[in-house]
Amino acid sequence: MSKIHLVFGGRVKDPRTLEFEDLSKIDVVGFYEDYQSAEKAWRGAAQRTVDDAEMKYVVVHLHRLLQPDLDAPAA
Secondary structure (H helix, E strand, O other), X not given: OOOOEEEEEXXXXXXXXXXXXXXHHOEEEEEEOXXXXXXXXXXXXXXXXXXXXXXXXXXXXXXXXXXXXXXXXXX
């Protein structure tokens, strides 16, 4: 399985949280096969909105949600 990463963002109620104001207005930047590509996309989106403290973008490691044991250290 690929290590799928999702980059998305939007306006948050409080810049210290990830509680988004309106889920219908979430900006989905895209899905990426590796963290480096996802980070580059996140950085670009975050820099476009750097002057707006209520806009927040994140990288979600979808592969960790789909297969939690994939990144777990061997016992």
